[in-house]
Amino acid sequence: MTIHSRVLEALGTVYDPELDEPITSLRFVTSCDVSAEGDVDVRLRLPTPQCAPNFAYLMAADARDAVRRLPEVRDVTVLLEDHYTGDEINAAVGRGAGFAQAFPGETEGELDALRELFRRKALVARQSRVCEALLAAGATPEEITARRVSDLPDEPESRRCIELREQLGIPGDGDAPAFVRPDGEPVAAADLRHWLRRASLMRTSLEVNGGICRSLLRIRYDLPDPKEVAA
């Protein structure tokens, strides 16, 4: 594997915190250049010049951190282009400064609470997909809520659920209940349909947001239209 492909792989672990999708599959990575000496230059782009600065900062900072963790790279530059707070964000990310330092006087704190809020939303949304697949395959609410994490199919959706649980401090070991509310409490069989109704709405919200972002990015940068993600 070349350094270049390892850098790309690292960028693939960076998620848009609002959409819970990798910035690579969202096509937010415009370019990624690696010099012979191992210096890395990453350019990012977003669907509009006015995308929220807090999420924009997180993606740029996370991208820099992810690439810097690779032992074989030397200097890492991450630049967010065509964004109305790009100067502030790029300056802060470039010197490893936090969000509050990027926008002095305009924040009350760092972005941990925001990130956590959206991880909880993402967990709810992703669980709804796993749950609906089980219902469609004929499982009863009782069977579904009796499932443990170790019973979940080994596919990306479930793996991401476990990852999010770890990040949120919700136990995700094999014996833990497979379906939990945002606060980590297990979903009861009697509540499953009601829980799912809300969870599906959360999922629709994230998917629609992602759909609009993809469309706007495509129009903004005149990109070819990939196969539409089914609703």
Place this chain on the structure above:
Amino acid sequence: MYEHNGEKYFVMDTHTHFWDASPENWVKGQEQYAEGWINCFHAYQGLGPAETHWPIEKFQKYSEEDFVKDMFEEGHVDVAVFQPTYLREWYVNGFNTTESDARMAEKYPDRLIVNGRFDPREGEAGLRQLDEDAERYGLKGVKLYTAEWRNGSRGWTLKDAEAIPFFDKCQELGIVNIHVHKGPTIWPLDKDAFDVSDVDRTATNYPELNFIVEHVGLPRIEDFCFMATQEPNVYAGLAVVIGGLMHARPRFFAKVMGELLFWVGEDKMLFGADYAIWEPKWQVEGLVDWDYPDDTFSDYPAATTVAKKKILGLNAAKLYGVEVPQELRLPDEAGTPAARDDAQLVEGTA
């Protein structure tokens, strides 16, 4: 009025604009923001059918003739509500002010309603201005854009203490329709700018005012829907939902409409074309023709003709006290009630 298959629809467009984003109107030193804003809107237009796209020059500044043709002559719109967005930090004369809207509305008094705006950061001067605007334009509504930049501040929320006198003033002056539009920034910047919990609190505190959440709270539809089931005076403004999804992402559109019909209900959804981002013609015709694409959507409430008549105009006519011709009204009977009871069943369980 739009007639289709023997049915007649009264069309009230609750979200329209007459803006000037031409380079002559850009504030010196702020050109990148002024240009970025209108380019961003122009990209949104790209989500509509190709034959409705405009070149950027026309999109920056269109004429009164364009407006009248696209809205009234071809767009089926009976009555439209102007929603101002000032953005004076970026546009010399403002992007789309109440004043410029009113100049047009004077010529079409039966077809155009002018909404005002306020910004709590303007304090006493802002209150006086609201008083004056209310008297001059006979305001029944205001549009609030919380992400507007002002003197180094990148926005505000409805729950800010400074906003209270403004809502009191609205109540006093009979400005009953509060259109709320969230944008990507607020103070403090580390919070989610699209969060609608401030609307929730204010709607509870001002039960006599109606809160129309524009773009149904996009991109936070879920928070909006949960709130709307709790607050009887919260409405869904469909601008962007129809224009941005019906053509570009039809399955997402069906899901969002289904969720809105379920959680919010057909009595509290309001059509808005968001001109000049999108022309109303294809949206009105498309919505009247619309149904769920297949039976995987069978859990959602039906998209009936009655529901469409309410959404396209009858609901908004009630909020703004617009007289609807007899032949365009519904027969005197209660329509399908909103799914509020169903929605309450699933409250607090996700």
